[in-house]
Amino acid sequence: MPLTRRSTLGLMAGAVLAPSVLRAQSFPTKPITLVVPYPAGGPTDAIARFVAQDLSTSIGQNVVVDNRAGASGAVGTRAVAKADPDGHTIVFGNNQTHGNNMFLLKEPGYDAVKDFAPLAGVGAFEHAFVVRNDLPAKTIKELIALAKADPGKLNYGSTGVGSGSHLAMELFMARTGIKMTHVPFRGAAPLVQEIVGGRIDIANSTLPSVLEQINAGTLRALALASPERNPRAKDIPTLREQGVTDADADSWAAFFAPAAVPAPVLETLSKAILASLAKPAVSEAILKLGFTMRLRDPAAFRPYHQQEITTWENIIKAAGVKPE
Structure with missing residues (x-):
């Protein structure tokens, strides 16, 4: 091939590749918006802010947390799915925004898998089985026996139909063959208050929401x-230790970017976020919330994400929860 033709083709290829390559090399060129699809003040918001503060230093641009709550996290998540895919808008999602909403909302406005690229799996808020103090059950086996003795008599609270605490209990009942009566609440605070007051028997709540009590x-x-x-909470045994398997129900959390963000930019973001999460000052602050850190890079997170989606899709269908 003549040299001039090779040179021309090389220039053409360079022109085609130039936009994404240049964007990746210069990224970030402006402040990064980190969307938290929930109100400010909760543990999810707190984790995002710990990471944002550290990233602002390490990545060379301010990382601004933007709380966009609504529709079980779908409002903020949808906004990121439709954002300019240049890496300057990302989201701190979880098993609700990037899992259950696909089956609980008729029109979430996004596809949790196709519209997003995972940046970093952070870990999970573990669910704890808590009961009123005068309930005559000191172990999970005793609770199961109590429930089986009179199906439906025991009630359990949740933070709403289709919430993590609701579906976690549906999973537990499916694995153990028991039946209890569901009492939904609008959030964790009133639910915890009713258990402490002895009006609700049991709940499967995230550990941070009940650790103080x-x-x-x-x-x-x-x-x-x-x-x-x-x-x-070292004194609290796991379900597995008490003979109940396949009933784990962690409320995981992860960072995502729009799927069309160039691969080099995704890699830059992923490495920076994982590096921040690994710093002792950041990880210790997160652990104090009762959150368990299990860092996963994108390659490790994808199969975990798919497994979680499959598990909860089946539980949602079995529980008869209809999309709204």
């Missing part, structure tokens, strides 16, 4: 629905 002795913890004990 567990430590204060105003309610009792029977088990963690997680593979391992939590270092912040």
Whole structure:
């Protein structure tokens, strides 16, 4: 091939590749918006802010947390799915926004898998089985026996139909063959108040939402629905330790970007976020929330994500929860 023709083709190829290559090399060129699809003040928001503060230093641009709550996290998540795919808008999602919403909302406005690229799996808020202090069950086996003796008599609270605490209990009942009556609440605070007051028998709540009451002795913890004990609650045994398998129900969290963001930019973001999460100052602050860190890079997170989606799709269908 003549040299001039090769040169021309090389220039053409360079022109085609130039936009994405240049964007990747210069990224970031402006502040990064980190969308949290929930109100400010909760543990999810807190984790995002810990990471954003560290990233602002390490990545060379301010990382601004933008709380866009609504529709079970779908409002903020949808906004990121439709954002300019240049890497300057990302989202801190979870098993609800990037999992259950696909089956609980008629029109979430995005596809949790096709529209997003994972950047980093962070870990999970573990679910703890907590009961009112005067419930005559000190272990999970005793709880199961109590429930089987009079199906439907025991009630359990959740933070709403289709919430993590609701579906976690549906999973537990499916694995153990018991039946209890569901009482949904609008959030964790009123639910915890009713258990402490003795009007609700049991709940499968995220550990941060009940850890203070567990430590204060105003309610009792029977088990963690997680593979391992939590270092912040070492005395609480897991379901597996008590003979109940395949009922783990961690509420995981992860960072995502729009799927069309160039691969080099995704790699830059992923490495920066994982590096921040690995720093002792950041990880210790997150652990104090009762959150369990299990860092996963994109290659490790994708199969985990798909497995979680399959599990909860089946539980949602079995529970008869209809999309809204």
